Amino acid sequence: MAIEGTSEKRERRIRLGMVGGGSGAFIGAVHRIAARLDDHYELVAGALSSTPEKAESSGRELGLDPSRVYSDFKQMAIREAKLKDGIEAVAIVTP
Helix, strand or coil: CCCCCCCCCCCCCEEEEEEECCCCCHHHHHHHHHHHHCCCEEEEEEECCCCHHHHHHHHHHCCCCHHHECCCHHHHHHHHHHCCCCCCEEEEECC
16 A cells, blocks of 8 residues: 555545444544545444444444444344445454
């Protein structure tokens, strides 16, 4: 990956879902920063915690659409697969 600018023009970012890495998970923030470094990814959905309450809170903190914050990764995969603008890639952030 080159750090300098490019004249290459992309039409849009890859829609990213994240499993784990919610509030209080340092490595989650690192993964989100890394996903944006080259400006190819946009976090649009997540199953950010093993507890629904913490997942919802984490999604709110990250500015995700509440309808795209999930209590588990299976639920996220099933629903996102049905959406026209569903996720195209998944970052798995677990200890």
